[in-house]
Amino acid sequence: MWETLRNLFDEYMGTGLIVIFFVISLIYLWVQEKRKYIRILFVYVPVILLCLFFQPLFAKLVYNTAGREIYYRLLWLLPVTVTIAFAAVTLYLRLSGKRKIVFALAAAGMIMASGSFIYRNPYFQKAENFYHVPDCVVHICDAIVAPGREVMAVFPLELVQYVRQYEPTICMPYGREMTVESWYYFQSDLLNEMERDVINLDRLAPLAKEKGCHYIILSEDKKMNGSPEKYGWEVFERMDGYVIYRDTEIILEIPADHS
């Protein structure tokens, strides 16, 4: 258990420099800060919370009740950012003249060197529209959405997480749950067929039909074995590097008041 908790803490604190800054700040405030109410909250409470985090019995209790994957959030109770900033400013205010400026610049530099710029994270990308989902998802959803009813469509895995954020009337036989290793990772025959390098229509088409898919969206780059027409598929539209097939054997009735 100790090893697990230590790994969790290491993962949470990243490079480790922040932990060092935090501990130095705690010690500095413990020595310098005379106001009791600040010592309670910014020295005693963080230390007790850290002890609590590493307490195996408490960890087991939280593991069993809330789940082990979110135990690290107990560390959110530590006021790391505020404590470091507060200790740095306290020290800054004790200095005078040029030493003040040098300290402020050095502290800022050390903070910047301790981590990495958040917008350089590869998961950050320039938004393509006001919805913050890929343009291709917006275009495909707008093309297949049916007035007054839901439609069933199967998408390539790279798009599934965005579809229902943008258009909740489009249903899918599988969604984001298939992309998470600890959940239902690739536990769907339809998904496995959709993600093959070469699509085998003899296998994919019956599975899509079984799930009642009105539309099948495939990347234009995908090679295909078999003829889509044989299964009642027709090309509905091509856009943004994807082909939208409409399965004409799956009826798509538009309610009378919307047609």
Added chain:
Amino acid sequence: MIAVKLLISAFYLLVMPVAAGSIFRVRESSRTGNLVFQWVGGQIFLWACFQLLCVPMILLEADFAWVRVCYSVFLALVMALAVVLRVRRKKKRVVAVTPIRGFDRKNAAGYILWVIFFALLLLQLVQAVRMTYRDGDDAFYVAVSSITQDAQTMYRKLPYTGFTTELDVRHGLAPFPIWIAYLAEMTDVRAVSMAHVILPVVLIAMTYGIFYLLGDVLIPEKEEGLPLFLIFTELLVLFGDYSFYTPENFMIARSRQGKAALGNIVIPMLWLLLLLLFRRLKQGKKIPLGYYVLFVATALTGCLCSTLGAMLICVLAGVAGLCAAIVYRRWKILIPLALCCLPNVCYTVLYFVLE
């Protein structure tokens, strides 16, 4: 048209909270009785009321329309009360808002530091609109908001696929996405845009608002100390990509998710309230009722944001309360703190009973 929608959004996210905050002013001193405190405190109060109103309706499997109507009526009442109180206070010549402390044009260094702070804040707000962080959890939380806005049902459809399901009690007890759906509905903005574009701007600004209030209490020298404190917090956030799990990372990358609001608004707000409480204890001053109202509201907001929030709030309040009781030898302080955490205990019990 977009400008009108943004104006309506500003009304719900800026004007309404300030109005609500003006009712429950907890004026520790003139420093904290300012506009920022009213805004943050007001929003926390509104969130808490939303939680109280929404969860029973979710459990009763009522349509979203009920939440929309009831909460709108509640907001209208809050607004009316705020206007009446404002008029009364004006008659009594009570100054409701004090200016932001530390902003003094005569102090060149302080002025430069404030400019740097606002420039860095602006950068983060612009980036919140310009950049997108592709997080898988949005497929759940944002989809719940979109479904609620579209189908008018709450937690009765699987967000990943759209299939109808039995009530999702676990998530239904923390209906932050429903609040987003409410805003989307009232502003006529798609829930996906509300969650990804408009809300991050407001919630990031609110986090710095709380940091400002914390700095205001912590730092005696305001002219340089306060803006420098805020700049350091900004740098720690901006260069906080050393870990995927920190609240700072959640704030920039996933601010639309309830757990991000828990880590960056609710928990820091609780730190602020504890700070104000312990300072009053030290000074031997009486704790105003409004303070406890705000404390309970913060605890309830923790439940709104995340089911884990209920527990985290209790842990922090418990540990801090025990420390203060020992240091000040004032054991009685534990009673009101325990009572303030009672709603969280109820939600936790409810969670285990319904699960």
